[in-house]
Amino acid sequence: MDILQQFLTPFINAELLLLVAVGTLAGIFVGAIPGLSVTMAVALLLSLTYSWDMLPALALMLGIYYGGVFGGSRAAILVNMPGSPSSVATSFDGFPLSQQGEARMALTLTTIFSFIGGLVGVAVLATAAPLVSTIAIQFGQRDYFLLAMLGLLLIGSLSQGSMAKGVFAAGAGIILGLVGMDSIGGGSRFTFGSLQLMNGIDFVVAILGLFGMSEILYQLKTLNEKGQTVTLKKMVFPPLRFLFKFLPLSMRVSIMGVLIGALPGAGGEIAALLAYDHAKRTTKNPNRPFGKGAYEGVIAPEAGNNSAIGGALIPLLTLGIPGDAVTAIFIGALFIHGLQPGPMLMEQSGDLFWVMVGSSVLANIFLLIFGLLVVGIFIRVVTIPKQILLPIIAVITVIGAYALNNSMTDVYWMLGFGIVGFFMKVHNFSVAPLVLGLILGPLIDTSFRRAYMAAQEPSTFLLGFVNSPISILLTLAFIFTIFSQTKMYSRMKEKMKK
Amino acid sequence: MYSFKSSLPGILMVIVSLLVLSQAVVMENQSIIDPASGSFFPALIALIMLGAGIVTIFQDRSSTQKKAAETAEQENESNEADALETFTKKDYKLILIYFCLVIGFVILLPILTFFPAAFLFLLTSMFYLKGVSWLLNVTVSLATIVVIYFLFSQLFNIVFP
Numbered sequence: 001m002d003i004l005q006q007f008l009t010p011f012i013n014a015e016l017l018l019l020v021a022v023g024t025l026a027g028i029f030v031g032a033i034p035g036l037s038v039t040m041a042v043a044l045l046l047s048l049t050y051s052w053d054m055l056p057a058l059a060l061m062l063g064i065y066y067g068g069v070f071g072g073s074r075a076a077i078l079v080n081m082p083g084s085p086s087s088v089a090t091s092f093d094g095f096p097l098s099q100q101g102e103a104r105m106a107l108t109l110t111t112i113f114s115f116i117g118g119l120v121g122v123a124v125l126a127t128a129a130p131l132v133s134t135i136a137i138q139f140g141q142r143d144y145f146l147l148a149m150l151g152l153l154l155i156g157s158l159s160q161g162s163m164a165k166g167v168f169a170a171g172a173g174i175i176l177g178l179v180g181m182d183s184i185g186g187g188s189r190f191t192f193g194s195l196q197l198m199n200g201i202d203f204v205v206a207i208l209g210l211f212g213m214s215e216i217l218y219q220l221k222t223l224n225e226k227g228q229t230v231t232l233k234k235m236v237f238p239p240l241r242f243l244f245k246f247l248p249l250s251m252r253v254s255i256m257g258v259l260i261g262a263l264p265g266a267g268g269e270i271a272a273l274l275a276y277d278h279a280k281r282t283t284k285n286p287n288r289p290f291g292k293g294a295y296e297g298v299i300a301p302e303a304g305n306n307s308a309i310g311g312a313l314i315p316l317l318t319l320g321i322p323g324d325a326v327t328a329i330f331i332g333a334l335f336i337h338g339l340q341p342g343p344m345l346m347e348q349s350g351d352l353f354w355v356m357v358g359s360s361v362l363a364n365i366f367l368l369i370f371g372l373l374v375v376g377i378f379i380r381v382v383t384i385p386k387q388i389l390l391p392i393i394a395v396i397t398v399i400g401a402y403a404l405n406n407s408m409t410d411v412y413w414m415l416g417f418g419i420v421g422f423f424m425k426v427h428n429f430s431v432a433p434l435v436l437g438l439i440l441g442p443l444i445d446t447s448f449r450r451a452y453m454a455a456q457e458p459s460t461f462l463l464g465f466v467n468s469p470i471s472i473l474l475t476l477a478f479i480f481t482i483f484s485q486t487k488m489y490s491r492m493k494e495k496m497k498k
Numbered sequence: 499m500y501s502f503k504s505s506l507p508g509i510l511m512v513i514v515s516l517l518v519l520s521q522a523v524v525m526e527n528q529s530i531i532d533p534a535s536g537s538f539f540p541a542l543i544a545l546i547m548l549g550a551g552i553v554t555i556f557q558d559r560s561s562t563q564k565k566a567a568e569t570a571e572q573e574n575e576s577n578e579a580d581a582l583e584t585f586t587k588k589d590y591k592l593i594l595i596y597f598c599l600v601i602g603f604v605i606l607l608p609i610l611t612f613f614p615a616a617f618l619f620l621l622t623s624m625f626y627l628k629g630v631s632w633l634l635n636v637t638v639s640l641a642t643i644v645v646i647y648f649l650f651s652q653l654f655n656i657v658f659p
Contacts, residue, residue: 048654164553168511171547175518175540182536187527189536190518213600220596221589223627387630391623392642394600395616398607399646403656411604419597426585427507445539452533461533 006354009055010362016059020359023063024366028374030064031071032382034081035219035389038068039325043211046333047204047400054337054352059359061333065326066363069268069309070114070371073302075382077106083382086268086305089276093290093297100293104375109238109295110302111371113250117303118364120254121261121310125317126357128262129346132318135470136343142451142464144342146474148444151321153481154263155328155433165429173437174444176201183442184449196409203332203438205401205410209417210424210431211325212397216390217422223386242295249296250303253278257304261311267324268305268312275304310360317345317353320443325432332439342443504562511551519544599623612658616643 010016030041041064049057072087077094090110097106139147152170179190180200191197253275260271279290279300286294315321320342322328334341339349346353401414421431455461465475483489522544523530528537603619610618620639624630630638650656 048650048656051655162554162557164550164557165507165511168515168547168550168554171543171550172514172518174543175547178540182528185528185536187525187536189525189540190521217593217597220593220627221585223592224629385629387624387627388634388638390627391620392638392646394603394623395619395642395646398600398604399612399650399656399658402607402659403650403654406657406659408604408608408659411607415597415601415604422593429507448539449534449536458533 003354006351007358009355010059010358015056019056019059020063020362021366023060024067024363025370027064027067028071028370029381031068031083032074032378033384034075034083035386037215038065038084039211040215041068042326042329043207044396044400046329047208047404050404055355057333058356062356062359063363066118066309066367069305070367073110074378078103078379079382086272088269089272089301090298092276093294096293105238106298107375108372110298111368113246113299113303114306115364115368116250117254117257117306121258121307122357122360124258125310125313129314129318132314133343133346136318137347139343139470141447141454143470143474144447145444145451146478147319147321148440150474150478152433152437152440155436166433169429170433170437173434174441177438177441178445183446202404202410204404205413206417206438207329207332207435208397208401209414210421210435213414213418214421214425216394217418218425219386219390246299249279250299253300253304254307257307258311261308262314268308271308272301272305275300319343322436328432328436328439505555505558508551508555508558511554512548515544515547515551599626607659613643
């Protein structure tokens with residue numbers, strides 16, 4: 001009964017309802033505008049909602065997340081410029097559909113099946129997360145350490161660029177996270193005698209710089225790139241038989257999407273690409289060949305990437321490991337509001353979980369409503385020139401950094417991280433592991449040292465990694481992840497295929 | 499010379515990790531060989547980072563060799579590693595000047611307060627980035643600061659500089 005009440009909270013509470021609605025609508029626009037990323041928007045929101053209560057802040061961020069992932073498809077279909085990485089696959093068939101005058105059909109179809117995919121994701125989240133957390137509750141300090149390291153390794157190796165660079169970025173993040181007072185011993189670390197650094201580096205400032213400012217600088221390069229535009233024809237609604245025809249496919253790719261989303265490090269973009277691939281392989285008679293405007297080609301990736309959100313929230317809420325960059329920022333949000341993301345989260349604040357599930361369902365409903373109603377406006381939104389967009393975001397980023405503590409010093413730190421992030425992007429370093437390391441660094445450090453202190457001797461400490469079933473599993477997963485990046489593994493895979 | 503330039507990221511990675519490592523070693527009141535102390539773990543991370551840097555140097559070297567061989571055959575093949583080269587000097591100049599504009603905005607912010615500073619920044623940015631007519635520029639700048647101000651102060655309770 002309690003659960004149902006918590007689940008329904010966002011539906012009944014007018015403030016939460018409104019925030020989810022506003023968040024979803026804003027997210028759709030953010031996602032639709034090429035150059036504005038969901039990660040950037042969530043990072044900005046994190047700084048702006050600093051003073052809020054937790055539930056409203058999370059409701060707004062969840063709305064933006066769902067809306068943003070969905071909104072990316074608008075630009076992919078209308079101007080052939082995916083608004084976000086997770087809608088790259090949608091443009092394969094989405095834009096050809098537009099060129100043949102079926103833009104509205106493509107937009108409506110993706111809306112309906114994004115909604116279905118999103119709901120499947122939430123359903124899996126609601127059933128799987130409590131199960132995972134009952135296992136995770138038995139985790140010891142050593143397991144926390146392994147888990148956090150595994151998360152870092154995965155997000156480092158699966159994100160773009162080479163694994164070595166990802167690992168380096170994660171390490172650098174951890175070191176930055178350790179700057180300041182040592183929470184166990186009490187000494188200062190990496191402060192260079194500066195009193196200001198004793199408090200550590202505020203990760204929100206880092207997030208703003210790395211995802212906000214650096215992105216602005218990076219986008220300047222593509223200042224004058226414009227997508228090809230198409231004209232919208234009058235309203236068409238897909239016939240009801242379409243819904244039944246494509247339902248099995250959308251269910252299959254949604255399940256795939258959740259599973260992929262739940263893997264730490266792999267998010268919506270991989271889910272969408274695999275879903276597209278699956279649709280291509282399993283559809284016998286598409287209405288048009290794939291790549292030339294097949295309906296299945298827009299339905300599958302959109303159902304996949306929206307269901308991946310529900311999946312990404314599972315490790316976030318049960319283990320404290322984010323599935324992608326956006327969920328890494330969510331971890332930061334939980335920290336800010338005094339919660340410790342990890343196995344204890346569900347135990348200590350189970351109400352939070354069900355409110356988040358409720359908000360997710362609500363966000364999907366709003367997504368369906370807005371997606372179907374607001375169609376014509378997108379053609380104008382997706383073609384807003386970057387000359388106008390980027391300066392506005394710059395102002396918001398600066399104000400956001402200032403607003404954290406009303407301090408100009410934070411703004412300069414943000415600019416510094418912006419430059420660092422820019423050069424990382426130029427040289428193919430992924431920024432997400434750095435941020436994650438920064439957030440998880442202190443946790444990894446303390447759990448490592450507590451685990452060692454509990455074991456007292458090096459030999460017992462090392463044996464501990466293979467002594468309990470959970471630790472063995474995690475250790476094996478860790479080793480396998482490293483191994484899977486080696487040349488030997490890819491050679492073995494080749495042989496297996498033959 | 500070419501190979502040096504291509505392995506620059508790796509070399510930088512090695513330098514950074516050595517710096518971190520040295521800072522971990524000289525850390526006060528900590529003993530580097532005791533895993534429970536505050537400096538052992540950072541040192542361990544620094545070593546991992548060092549390893550990643552060395553791997554990158556070798557990877558970049560072999561990939562540039564491969565690329566050199568490939569480009570001899572076909573020129574228009576583009577992959578992710580090419581992202582570096584697609585940034586021309588002109589791009590960098592544009593980005594650098596724009597970043598200076600942002601810094602100027604940040605410096606002016608506490609002196610001029612939000613409204614004039616943001617207005618000035620938006621105006622100059624859009625003028626600098628070209629392609630926006632004066633009328634549109636002024637309208638957008640004005641609208642933006644008014645919307646940001648009311649939205650942020652009402653919704654997000656933010657105190658403006």
